[in-house]
Amino acid sequence: MNGPMFNPPGGGGMDGADAQTMAAVRSMQMLMESCPGKTVVSGVMGFALGGAFGLFMASMQYDTPLSSSPNAQAITSLPLRQQLRAGFKDLGSRSFSSAKNFGKVGAIFAGTECCIEGFRAKNDLKNGVMAGCITGGVLAAPAGPQAAALGCAGFAAFSLAIDSYMRRPSETD
Template identity: 65%
Template sequence: MNSLPGGSGAGGPPGYDANDPNIKRMQAMMESCFGKTVISGVMGFGMGGLFGMFMASMSYDTPYHTPGATGGPPKELASLPLRDQLKTGFKDMGTRSYGMAKNFGKVGAMFAGIECGIEGFRAKNDLANGVAAGCLTGGILARGGGPLAVGGGCAAFAAFSAAIDAYMRSPSDD
């Protein structure tokens, strides 16, 4: 049997049995719309948190003032002890990271769920599923801005989805 470095070969890792009921259940869960939606939401939340932490660390609009201890006028951040400066900075970074993580998780779960539903309805796996899911997701996310925003969100998210999906479906150079 041809074996790849690390002990995995064509049949999977040592001890892998494709007929194991636990493995079959895990595969079925990963292929279900519910599983794809949850996984995309969790992964989006994680990536959004990391992205938010990076963006918050690079941001220049950090809280340079913090409320006074007695509710009085704000104090300059630089005049606080180092421990309080760090506490204020990390609290701001955590707030920003959590907000971005929630947004990325929501978008990831929404897009994956809609795309899986469309794929199941059409019984096809092609570029049109991603484009339609992108249009619906962008439109839903922009619904509070009125009809023009819904149309713009639909078009932008559909174009982005089409570009990513076309790139992912392109043949590799290997």
């Protein structure tokens, strides 16, 4: 860790617990500054966010049980316990699917951006745009080259918009 060591108020020296805490903080910082660490953390956080988002979106589908979906009539004719079991099973599978997708996007984008930043030795908007292009292209590649090009352009534009917004000066500066 660069810079002065943290000394608690009172001027006391560091005891064993403080040294152990500082070692843990240093190891966490090293993990978060490494590309593999950023990739894993982004994938896990994306998975969690995707799971929550998927849970919310899947739960919204059941707000009208007599909707026009083909399974609605079949589900409503079942006893309540089986309706709940089928609903929760569907909710879980949709939530897990969304979690996997968000986790994959987060891991690919963060890992790619970190590698580009390390290669270029700069932290600017171009890193996010290039990482967005690569991520969008990779995710859309199974659908063909035209889809990959559109995915690249779309994700790069989205990354540019988000990065530009996040880098704008705050009102307190």
